[in-house]
Amino acid sequence: MKIExxxxxLFHYIVSEVGNDDAAEMExxxxxxxxxxxxxxxxxxxGLEKAIEGREAGExxxxxxxxxxxxxERREGLGQRVPKKHFSGQKLEPGMQLxxxxxxxxxxxxxEKVGMSVVDVDLNHPMAGRDLHFDVEIIEVxxxxxxxxxxxxxxxxxxxxx
Ligand code: ZN
Numbered sequence: 001m002k003i004e005x006x007x008x009x010l011f012h013y014i015v016s017e018v019g020n021d022d023a024a025e026m027e028x029x030x031x032x033x034x035x036x037x038x039x040x041x042x043x044x045x046x047g048l049e050k051a052i053e054g055r056e057a058g059e060x061x062x063x064x065x066x067x068x069x070x071x072x073e074r075r076e077g078l079g080q081r082v083p084k085k086h087f088s089g090q091k092l093e094p095g096m097q098l099x100x101x102x103x104x105x106x107x108x109x110x111x112e113k114v115g116m117s118v119v120d121v122d123l124n125h126p127m128a129g130r131d132l133h134f135d136v137e138i139i140e141v142x143x144x145x146x147x148x149x150x151x152x153x154x155x156x157x158x159x160x161x162x
Contacts, residue, residue, distance in 0.1 A: 001141045003055050005040030008154050010140040011052065018064050018131035026127070034139045036158030038148055045070045048134060060137040067129050074129030080109075081118050092119060097126050 003009050013035065014028040029035050037043035039052070047065030055061070067073055084092075086100065096111045100121065113120040145155070153160050 001056065001143075003039050003052050003138070003141055006144050006149050007039050008036060008140075008142050008144045008148065008159075009039050009052060009138065010034040010036050010158060012137045012139060013048075014135040016133050018133045026132075033158050036154040036156075038144055038152060038154050041152045043153060047132075048136070051134070052136065052138065055138050055141075057138050057141050060135075062133065062135050065132045065134060067131055070130065070132045071125045071127040072129075074124050078123040079112065080121055080123055082121055084115075084117050084119055087119060 001007065011034055012029045014025050014030060016025045035044075039049070042049070045065065047063070047069030050069070051061075051063040051065070082100065087098075090098075092111050092114045094111055094113060097108060098111070099106045100109045107123060108126055109121040109123055110126055111119060112122050148155055148159075151160070155162065
């Protein structure tokens with residue numbers, strides 16, 4: 001069964017940054033259950049969605065995705081100064097990534113500078129501006145249930161548990 005819109009796809013991936021051979025893999029699903037997505041519903045970055053279309057279970061392939069089709073380009077002006085008390089006493093170091101509760105809900109931020117009472121953070125997505133290299137293995141492709149299509153995501157193993 002080929003991957004197309006409204007089908008459930010289970011796949012493993014290893015992601016690294018293009019052109020950065022020194023960097024270890026940034027993230028991998030290999031040490032856990034495969035990721036489950038509903039194809040054609042924006043569950044993954046656009047470049048990956050495009051790359052898996054038409055593939056079948058058992059296929060393993062590699063693909064480069066430019067930043068614009070991944071987590072977007074880095075944007076200037078997303079720096080912010082946050083009172084230290086918002087970081088609940090954890091040890092902070094430049095380059096560290098963590099979740100910060102903001103007025104818009106939890107956001108991944110990168111620590112830029114740690115002062116006495118304030119912390120400078122960057123609100124860009126940690127992977128923004130990076131061209132990514134994916135090693136993908138399609139594990140399973142199946143039809144989605146009507147309920148899954150209605151919700152726009154996968155239910156059960158690797159998906160949403162309601
Ligand atoms: Zn649901």
